Amino acid sequence: MKKIDPLLALTTAALSLPVFAGNPPTEKEISLRASSYKEDDISKTSVLSGSPERYKIDKTHFRLLTPIGSNWSTEINTSQEVMSGASPWGTFSGSDEQPSLIMSGATIKDKRTEVGVSITNYQDNASYGVTLGTSHEDDYKSRSIGLSAGWDLNNMSTLGIGFSFSDDDIEPTDAKKFGRIQQAKKQTRSFSVSWTQIINANSLLFSGLTYTNKEGFLSDPYKLRDTRPDKKSEWAASLKYRIFIDSKNAALHLNYRLYNDGFGINSHTVNAEWHQNISLRWKISPRIRYYSQSQADFYLDADDFSLPKTVNQSSDHRLSGYGAITAGIQANYELSGWKIKVGFDRYISDNHYGHDSSRYSHPALLDFNLTSLGIEYKF
Amino acid sequence: MNYLKQLILSCATVVVMGCETVAPWDREVLARPEMQLSTDPMGDALFEQVYLSKEASAGGYKTAGGGCGCN
Amino acid sequence: MKRFLLVALLLANANYARSLGVGETAPEFELPSLLPDREDLTISKTRGIITYLDFWASWCGPCNISFPEMIELKDEFKNQPVEVIAISVDKKRELARRFLGRHRINFKVAIDVTGNTAEAFDVPGMPTSFIIDSKGKIYSEHEGFRKGDMKKIREKIKTLLIADQT
Numbered sequence: 001m002k003k004i005d006p007l008l009a010l011t012t013a014a015l016s017l018p019v020f021a022g023n024p025p026t027e028k029e030i031s032l033r034a035s036s037y038k039e040d041d042i043s044k045t046s047v048l049s050g051s052p053e054r055y056k057i058d059k060t061h062f063r064l065l066t067p068i069g070s071n072w073s074t075e076i077n078t079s080q081e082v083m084s085g086a087s088p089w090g091t092f093s094g095s096d097e098q099p100s101l102i103m104s105g106a107t108i109k110d111k112r113t114e115v116g117v118s119i120t121n122y123q124d125n126a127s128y129g130v131t132l133g134t135s136h137e138d139d140y141k142s143r144s145i146g147l148s149a150g151w152d153l154n155n156m157s158t159l160g161i162g163f164s165f166s167d168d169d170i171e172p173t174d175a176k177k178f179g180r181i182q183q184a185k186k187q188t189r190s191f192s193v194s195w196t197q198i199i200n201a202n203s204l205l206f207s208g209l210t211y212t213n214k215e216g217f218l219s220d221p222y223k224l225r226d227t228r229p230d231k232k233s234e235w236a237a238s239l240k241y242r243i244f245i246d247s248k249n250a251a252l253h254l255n256y257r258l259y260n261d262g263f264g265i266n267s268h269t270v271n272a273e274w275h276q277n278i279s280l281r282w283k284i285s286p287r288i289r290y291y292s293q294s295q296a297d298f299y300l301d302a303d304d305f306s307l308p309k310t311v312n313q314s315s316d317h318r319l320s321g322y323g324a325i326t327a328g329i330q331a332n333y334e335l336s337g338w339k340i341k342v343g344f345d346r347y348i349s350d351n352h353y354g355h356d357s358s359r360y361s362h363p364a365l366l367d368f369n370l371t372s373l374g375i376e377y378k379f
Numbered sequence: 380m381n382y383l384k385q386l387i388l389s390c391a392t393v394v395v396m397g398c399e400t401v402a403p404w405d406r407e408v409l410a411r412p413e414m415q416l417s418t419d420p421m422g423d424a425l426f427e428q429v430y431l432s433k434e435a436s437a438g439g440y441k442t443a444g445g446g447c448g449c450n
Numbered sequence: 451m452k453r454f455l456l457v458a459l460l461l462a463n464a465n466y467a468r469s470l471g472v473g474e475t476a477p478e479f480e481l482p483s484l485l486p487d488r489e490d491l492t493i494s495k496t497r498g499i500i501t502y503l504d505f506w507a508s509w510c511g512p513c514n515i516s517f518p519e520m521i522e523l524k525d526e527f528k529n530q531p532v533e534v535i536a537i538s539v540d541k542k543r544e545l546a547r548r549f550l551g552r553h554r555i556n557f558k559v560a561i562d563v564t565g566n567t568a569e570a571f572d573v574p575g576m577p578t579s580f581i582i583d584s585k586g587k588i589y590s591e592h593e594g595f596r597k598g599d600m601k602k603i604r605e606k607i608k609t610l611l612i613a614d615q616t
Contacts, residue, residue, distance in 0.1 A: 023511060023512070023594075024596065025511075026511045026512055026514050026515055027514070031421055033421045033422075033425070035425055037429060059425070061421055061424070061425070063420070063421055067597075069597065069598075070596035070597035070598045070599070071596065077424075124593075124594070155400075155403070155574075155575070156398065156400060156401070196416065197398060198398065198401055198409060199397065199398050199399070200398065200399045200401060201399075201401045201405050201406065201408055201409065202408050202409075204409065204414070206416055212437065234436075234437060236436070236437065240416055242414050242415075242416070244408045244411065244413075244414055246408075250413075251411070251413040253418075257436070259436040259437075261435070261436075263435070265435045265436070267434075267435065267436040269436065275413035275418065277413070283413070285418075291430075291434060291436075293434065293435050293436060296435070318433065318434060318435050319435060324434070330419075330422070341419065341422070343422065345426075366433055368429075368433075370425070370426075370429065372422065372425060374421060374422070402565060402568070402569065402573075403568075403573055403574060403575045403576050403578075404505070404507065404539035404562075404565045404568040404569075404573060404576070405565060406507075406509075406576070407507065407508075407509045407540065407541060407542075407545075410507075410509040410510070410511075411509070
């Protein structure tokens, strides 16, 4: 399933809060972002049948942030994505035991529309927010609600808590034709707590802990054989460090995340960004990210059709053990309230990069390019 | 997860012990846009969405939790 | 989790002690003006009149809201014994000057590069304003600035003006 829950993108709004919870925005902000995501084709020697052409997603995202009166603000996000490409249906063992893929034949086309609205109330040293969101695709519908609160304590730290819930309906296309499940449901509940601490006049640290619980249909309905548990719990702990280096007139961002879930996957994510001020108007930010995950307990190098359908198994590359590196750069130009942002990132993944990799490199492991262009206006 | 909690707790303690009180008038650097937790909310949303749907891990990077519809 | 909360509580109670309060005499200061052709500012020169004293910074978001309202305030009381003084706590003069360039300033502006005056006033946040009565005593303190706040401040200044007249 390529489906994306809007919950995450929407609740990111809570993250964009300033270090202090009790500070409402003072200006209106309108932003538009266009991005293009393009996966490299799969090597033809790994494809038994179907198309080697993979996913391409074009996204347009509009955002409006505005203060309302003296103690409120609202944020509206809408986005639309157009996707096309082929996706893996199954994995088979070739003559040399190397896994090969069966890809979907024709190019799949789909469109996703997402809308999110959030309202935040600001007290002297606290803020409380509610976010409502929906996401709509031909085969996937999702509704979500998020609640968040933040408290400034002793002027040096902020405590944040959050809860979110989403209710999703899955209706795979061509379900009857291919014997896929016709209708399924999924519910997600997530709880989080965070602490942001000012260390000194030049640095701060965020620590966060998130627990997520998923129930319902968690398998991939488009694969020939894919059976996963109908419950999953996830833990994620993260640290974000920000330090300003006066001599370089630049800020260094370091993030680390430790993740662990009920499927048996654990992962490490590290990323670093360097925000270099070139002049009052120009800013350049190179960035690098390293990701590594172990495989799920029920991951198989190749689908095993001899097992009963009730036994958990999946050959999804996203459940294999592997590692990935992203390197990118973003340039910002600012002029009297206007801001232009251009970014390019390259992602490569391979099982040799991982800390606890699967035996074989999955042929569907991704490489992609992500390009984005944004314009923002503050007034 | 006990190990994880211990780790976080130790980090928190170290950080808190090592903090200096920063006067309200000394916060020019902390107020800079490049020193915020998120310098580009729309960019973050884009990346989180991509990684969420293309990798197995989710969550932890934000204040109010999130979910995943991908696997 | 319990221990985490404990750490949180300890931190929450670690408020630094506030010394300066309403009713006390405003500390003395002598600061250079930020505007060209203006003399240095001292608080003793404002004895006998009511002073609205605002601590601000170029990097302070709410200061974008307070400045236009301070200009209106100065305008409203221009024929009365009311002085408006803004003290920038910026470390870099050019940042403060760039901020001033976006407004048509009609009041006095000084700069406190060392932060000593802000410290003497025990400024709790950015911005913070004080109303100092004609005897030099702090009549009220206001931390932060949101739309509508100037209404309350205006009322307080009017109350003081009436008290001075009787």
